[in-house]
Amino acid sequence: MKNALINRPRLAAANLSLLVAGLALSTAVFAHVFPQKQEPGAGATVASPAQVRIVFDGPLEPAFSSLTVTDASGKQVNTEKSAVDAQQRAAIAVPLPTLAAGHYTVHWAAVASDGHRTHGDYSFDVK
Structure with a gap:
C-alpha cells in the first residue's frame, strides 16, 4: 500500500x-498559416486574371510573405511585388499583366504573425 x-x-x-x-x-x-481560398483556383481554366489572390487562415507578416507567378517555361510574369491586404491581413495579392493562353504556376510563401513559415505552389491555365 x-x-x-x-x-x-x-x-x-x-x-x-x-x-x-x-x-x-x-x-x-x-501557428502555421495555410491557404483557404485561391483566386484563380488551383487547376482552374480562366480568362487572363487581373491578379492572383490567396486568403489564408490567419494573419500574415507582410515583410516576409510573397506571391510570384511563372509561365510554363519558369519565367516570372508578375512585374509588381505582391502585397498583404492592409484591411484583411490574411489575404495577399499580386497584380498581373495580360497573360497569354498557357499554363501558369503560383508560388507562395506565407509567414504567420508569430514567425512560422509555410510555402507551396499551385497551377492554373489561361484560355
Missing part, C-alpha cells in the same frame, strides 16, 4: 508533463 501512495504523485507528474507537451505541440501546429 505504501508503494502505491508513493507512485501516485509520480504518475500525476508524468500525466501533467504529457498534457503540457501535448498542448505545446498543438499550439506549434496551429
Whole structure:
C-alpha cells in the first residue's frame, strides 16, 4: 500500500508533463498559416486574371510573405511585388499583366504573425 501512495504523485507528474507537451505541440501546429481560398483556383481554366489572390487562415507578416507567378517555361510574369491586404491581413495579392493562353504556376510563401513559415505552389491555365 505504501508503494502505491508513493507512485501516485509520480504518475500525476508524468500525466501533467504529457498534457503540457501535448498542448505545446498543438499550439506549434496551429501557428502555421495555410491557404483557404485561391483566386484563380488551383487547376482552374480562366480568362487572363487581373491578379492572383490567396486568403489564408490567419494573419500574415507582410515583410516576409510573397506571391510570384511563372509561365510554363519558369519565367516570372508578375512585374509588381505582391502585397498583404492592409484591411484583411490574411489575404495577399499580386497584380498581373495580360497573360497569354498557357499554363501558369503560383508560388507562395506565407509567414504567420508569430514567425512560422509555410510555402507551396499551385497551377492554373489561361484560355
